[in-house]
Amino acid sequence: MALQGISVVELSGLAPGPFCAMVLADFGARVVRVDRPGSRYDVSRLGRGKRSLVLDLKQPRGAAVLRRLCERSDVLLEPFRRGVMEKLQLGPEILQRENPRLIYARLSGFGQSGSFSRLAGHDINYLALSGVLSKIGRSGENPYAPLNLLADFAGGGLMCALGIIMALFDRTRTGKGQVIDANMVEGAAYLSSFLWKTQKSSLWEAPRGQNMLDGGAPFYTTYRTADGEFMAVGAIEPQFYELLIKGLGLKSDELPNQMSMDDWPEMKKKFADVFAKKTKAEWCQIFDGADACVTPVLTLEEVVHHDHHKERGSFITSEEQDVSPRPAPLLLNTPAIPSFKRDPFVGEHTEEILEEFGFSREEIYQLNSDKIIESNKVKASL
Amino acid sequence: MALQGISVVELSGLAPGPFCAMVLADFGARVVRVDRPGSRYDVSRLGRGKRSLVLDLKQPRGAAVLRRLCERSDVLLEPFRRGVMEKLQLGPEILQRENPRLIYARLSGFGQSGSFSRLAGHDINYLALSGVLSKIGRSGENPYAPLNLLADFAGGGLMCALGIIMALFDRTRTGKGQVIDANMVEGAAYLSSFLWKTQKSSLWEAPRGQNMLDGGAPFYTTYRTADGEFMAVGAIEPQFYELLIKGLGELILLKIQQETVSCQARQTLLSVKQWPSLQPKSWGFVWL
Numbered sequence: 001m002a003l004q005g006i007s008v009v010e011l012s013g014l015a016p017g018p019f020c021a022m023v024l025a026d027f028g029a030r031v032v033r034v035d036r037p038g039s040r041y042d043v044s045r046l047g048r049g050k051r052s053l054v055l056d057l058k059q060p061r062g063a064a065v066l067r068r069l070c071e072r073s074d075v076l077l078e079p080f081r082r083g084v085m086e087k088l089q090l091g092p093e094i095l096q097r098e099n100p101r102l103i104y105a106r107l108s109g110f111g112q113s114g115s116f117s118r119l120a121g122h123d124i125n126y127l128a129l130s131g132v133l134s135k136i137g138r139s140g141e142n143p144y145a146p147l148n149l150l151a152d153f154a155g156g157g158l159m160c161a162l163g164i165i166m167a168l169f170d171r172t173r174t175g176k177g178q179v180i181d182a183n184m185v186e187g188a189a190y191l192s193s194f195l196w197k198t199q200k201s202s203l204w205e206a207p208r209g210q211n212m213l214d215g216g217a218p219f220y221t222t223y224r225t226a227d228g229e230f231m232a233v234g235a236i237e238p239q240f241y242e243l244l245i246k247g248l249g250l251k252s253d254e255l256p257n258q259m260s261m262d263d264w265p266e267m268k269k270k271f272a273d274v275f276a277k278k279t280k281a282e283w284c285q286i287f288d289g290a291d292a293c294v295t296p297v298l299t300l301e302e303v304v305h306h307d308h309h310k311e312r313g314s315f316i317t318s319e320e321q322d323v324s325p326r327p328a329p330l331l332l333n334t335p336a337i338p339s340f341k342r343d344p345f346v347g348e349h350t351e352e353i354l355e356e357f358g359f360s361r362e363e364i365y366q367l368n369s370d371k372i373i374e375s376n377k378v379k380a381s382l
Numbered sequence: 383m384a385l386q387g388i389s390v391v392e393l394s395g396l397a398p399g400p401f402c403a404m405v406l407a408d409f410g411a412r413v414v415r416v417d418r419p420g421s422r423y424d425v426s427r428l429g430r431g432k433r434s435l436v437l438d439l440k441q442p443r444g445a446a447v448l449r450r451l452c453e454r455s456d457v458l459l460e461p462f463r464r465g466v467m468e469k470l471q472l473g474p475e476i477l478q479r480e481n482p483r484l485i486y487a488r489l490s491g492f493g494q495s496g497s498f499s500r501l502a503g504h505d506i507n508y509l510a511l512s513g514v515l516s517k518i519g520r521s522g523e524n525p526y527a528p529l530n531l532l533a534d535f536a537g538g539g540l541m542c543a544l545g546i547i548m549a550l551f552d553r554t555r556t557g558k559g560q561v562i563d564a565n566m567v568e569g570a571a572y573l574s575s576f577l578w579k580t581q582k583s584s585l586w587e588a589p590r591g592q593n594m595l596d597g598g599a600p601f602y603t604t605y606r607t608a609d610g611e612f613m614a615v616g617a618i619e620p621q622f623y624e625l626l627i628k629g630l631g632e633l634i635l636l637k638i639q640q641e642t643v644s645c646q647a648r649q650t651l652l653s654v655k656q657w658p659s660l661q662p663k664s665w666g667f668v669w670l
Contacts, residue, residue, distance in 0.1 A: 002548040015576060022575070027548060045579035120622050123595075124602060128614030133604070136528045138520075142604040143612055146518045146528040147595050153573050154536035162540065165547045166384040166409060172554040191535050193404070194397060197427035213505075213529050220506060222515070222524040230525055232510030240502055288497075295498075295507040297525050300578055303513040303571070308496040314568050324578040325512075325571035328537070329545035329564030334552050 001028025002334045006074045006168065009034060009066070010050070011057075013079030015123075015148060016184065017107050018046035019157030021077055024164065025049030026327040026336040029075070032353055034066065035346045037374050047343030048324075053354070054347035054374035062372045063088050069357055070095045074177075075103045075164055082108065082117040092179045102177040103167045107160045109151075111183035123148035126155070126184035132192045139209030139216065155187030206261065212236070218267035219244060219258065222297055223275035230297035231275060231283050243292035248274045318342065347376035383410025388456045388550065391416060391448070392432070393439075395461030397505075397530060398566065399489050400428035401539030403459055406546065407431030411457070416448065445470050452477045456559075457485045457546055464490065464499040474561045484559040485549045489542045491533075493565035505530035508537070508566035514574045521591030521598065537569030594618070601626060 006029040010021035018033075025031040031050040033042075034057070042052075056062040067090070070076050076095060078085055085091050085106075092104040109126045110116040116129065124145040127133040137144040160182035167178050198204065203211060210216035219235045235244040238258065245252050248271065255270075256263035275283065280296055287294040298306055304315050304323055316326045318340050327336035350373050354364050367373045388411040392403035400415075407413040413432040415424075416439070424434075438444040449472070452458050458477065460467055467473050467488075474486040491508045492498040498511065506527040509515040519526040542564035549560050580586065585593060592598035601617045617626040 002552040019576065023544075044576060045583070046576060120619075122602070122616035122618055124604070124614045124616040128604070128612075132531070133614060134612070136531075137604075138523070138526065141520070142606055143614075144520065144526065144528075144597060144604070145614070146526075146532065147574075147577070149514070149518075149574055150528065150531060150536070153576065154532070154540065158536065158540055158544065158573060162405075162544050162547065165544065165551055169547055169551045169554070170384040172551070191540060192529075192531055194401065194426060194428060194535065195529070201427070215526060220504070222506070222510070222519075222526070224524055230510075230516070232506045232515060232525075232527070234504035234506040236504055237502075289501070291502040293501075293503050293507055295503065295510045297510040297515050298513050299516045300513045300581055303511075306511070308492065308498040308511065308567075312493055312496040312568075314571065322579075325568065325575050328541050328568040328572040329562050330568075331545060331549055331552070331560055331562055333556075333558065333560035334549075 001337055002331055003028035003165075003168075004334075006030070007072070008032070008075040008077060009069050009073045011076075011078045011080070012036065012039065012042075013107075015044045015046070015152040016156035016160070017077055017079035018042070018044045019153055020105075020107060020160045020164070021050065022046045022048050023158070023161045023327070024075070026338045027331075028334075028337070032069065032073075032349075033344070034069075037371065039346050041346060042343060045343065049339035050344055051349035051353060052344040052346050053350045054376070055350075056372050057088050057090065059372050060089070061367070061370070063090055065354070065359075065367065065372065066090060067095060067098060068359070069353075070102055071099045072357055073099070073102065074168065075105060077105045077107060077160070077164075079107050081120070082110075082112050096177060096179075100176055101171060103164055103171065103180065104177065105160055105164050105167075105180040105182060107156060107182045107184075109184050111186065112181045116185075123151040123156075123184070126151040127188050130155070130185045130189040130192070132188050132195065135192075135195055135204070135208060135214065137208055137214075139207060141209070143208070150191070151184040151188045155189070155191050156182070156184040159187035159191065210261070210264075216261070216264055218264055218271050221268065223272055225275055225280045225283060226277060227279040227281075229280035231280060231287075232295050232297050233271070233293065234295075235293040240291055240293045243290055244294060247286050247290060247292050247294065250274065316340070345376055347374045350375040351377065385410035385547075385550075388412070389454070390414070390457040390459060391451050391455045392459045393461060394418065394421065394424075395489075397426045397428070397534040398538035398542070399459055399461035400424070400426040401535055402487075402489060402542045402546070403432065404428045404430050405539070405543045406457070414451065414455075416451075439470050439472070442471070445472055448472060449477060449480060452484055453481045455481070455484065456550070457487060459487045459489060459542070459546075461489050463502070464492075464494050478559060478561075482558055483553060485546055485553070485562065486559065487542055487546050487549075487562040487564060489538060489564045489566075491566050493568065494563045498567075505533040505538075505566070508533040509570050512537070512567045512571040512574070514570050514577065517577055517586070517590060517596065519590055519596075521589060523591070525590070532573070533566040533570045537571070537573050538564070538566040541569035541573065 008029045008031045010033045012035045033050045035054045109121040133143045163180040222230045235241045390413045392415045394417045415432045491503040515525045545562040604612045617623045
């Protein structure tokens with residue numbers, strides 16, 4: 001796998017960090033997740049391929065354990081607000097002095113500097129501050145955050161993973177690690193560069209929700225079917241739009257011009273009426289195999305049964321019969337090999353990991369009895 | 383810069399490919415964009431840091447020019463549907479025979495195989511097929527695609543860039559390039575793994591648009607202000623929620639006290655069944 005031999009220490013947090021580390025694990029890195037004492041389970045459920053160690057970083061001896069782990073690791077991933085690691089005496093100057101090859105990845109909401117950098121926040125706040133949220137949402141409604149996908153995952157976890165791999169690549173030439181300031185506000189903005197770059201174009205001329213790509217166009221939106229399901233229409237180019245009209249059983253000469261924005265609200269109603277007359281399956285019969293850019297809106301459950309996904313193996317099933325997406329993208333020579341085992345229990349591998357990192361049995365015993373670490377091996381074997 | 387010395391040949395296309403190549407250029411790669419004869423300008427406006435060459439790939443001599451460029455390049459990025467490059471005699475077997483170190487990145491909508499792989503589509507179609515679109519949208523409304531950000535850019539361009547850098551990293555050890563099948567359906571799905579992983583949890587118990595993260599919660603949404611602008615609220619944890627309530631002022635406290643004993647208010651407000659009564663209609667007028 002692409003990241004074979006790379007070792008990562010992930011300090012446990014919510015969504016973005018776990019996703020970033022999961023991507024690294026999927027592509028071959030050995031990921032150790034450091035959980036807090038008392039944490040019962042992984043809220044984000046993104047523990048695939050990782051091992052878990054419970055360590056009290058607030059204790060100086062706990063911080064010392066982490067420093068020893070980082071001496072022998074390639075990547076440290078920390079998800080805290082500005083200043084937290086420094087307060088624990090675990091800032092980059094300290095850790096990189098001990099290991100100049102360490103890639104110190106800091107994945108936060110607002111970044112390592114700036115007036116908001118010490119504040120709490122969640123995806124919607126980062127997306128709001130990035131400018132991107134202001135462009136998303138239907139006409140006449142408030143801006144709408146698409147779950148926590150854009151800031152937590154795209155602008156956060158995925159962007160940070162990109163930075164980590166770039167730093168690993170750079171290190172093959174320089175021999176040195178570096179600090180990465182990956183934050184969700186800037187990540188979401190950079191991801192959405194297209195919006196700034198096309199701001200002066202006609203793409204965003206109308207108020208929010210009335211443009212082609214944000215819900216205004218009848219040929220770029222979703223429609224409800226007779227059985228309460230949905231179809232997605234994305235027929236922008238004239239030749240695809242023709243096929244859409246044909247598939248709907250309409251006649252183009254009886255309709256206004258495709259790009260006549262004044263007619264869009266009326267056209268949406270017209271299309272909606274037509275879509276409402278047939279079921280999703282019937283529409284799929286009509287449009288599958290056609291270049292009309294009409295596709296079913298599949299549910300999370302339906303995807304596994306769809307021909308296209310079955311043929312490609314796009315979804316994987318774990319030993320526990322849980323379905324999730326196969327890692328992307330596909331690298332044909334060194335594909336990701338995601339673990340099929342269940343996610344680790346909190347503290348399941350504490351002792352095993354410390355032994356691997358050169359801690360003696362006496363040290364481990366002492367750390368355990370002094371409550372610097374926790375080992376939950378017993379629970380795991382139940 | 384991290385990608386100093388890396389040379390990329392980008393075959394011009396819409397949004398996803400240009401964004402991917404722009405990321406590479408931003409981080410130091412030398413990017414040559416191959417434009418079609420007759421194309422007048424870069425629709426996606428994501429040409430930062432690139433140079434442009436116009437080449438007719440449909441002509442055998444044009445294809446031969448591209449092969450020469452690829453002999454001396456590290457990355458080729460092609461945005462076409464399955465089969466297009468092969469038809470031009472520019473498929474990976476040919477180009478990698480001439481340059482085994484070439485990273486051949488294929489960024490498409492539906493992928494290099496599968497029943498939809500020869501069809502046209504756009505972001506909203508890929509997002510729909512991925513399963514992700516079904517989870518996005520307000521209660522009582524149709525699913526809503528957030529512009530073309532999730533499939534074109536996140537699951538497409540960015541995911542492909544990740545793959546390219548991983549292939550470059552891998553090449554430092556193996557000396558060989560490889561083919562990357564980066565497609566927007568799988569990219570959007572993988573990006574959103576969290577949705578599948580938490581499907582059985584209480585996070586998605588309610589119908590679309592009525593859950594905590596998809597518009598159902600009064601403490602995780604946007605509100606309109608007196609001047610027609612908007613504020614975003616994301617106060618999930620109790621201690622942050624307290625501060626939200628405090629910041630909203632006396633009017634809210636009064637309303638809470640009217641409805642229930644204040645020490646129970648937190649429990650009540652966090653109870654999903656109470657959310658609709660606390661939605662914008664009752665709070666919207668209060669904002670400072």
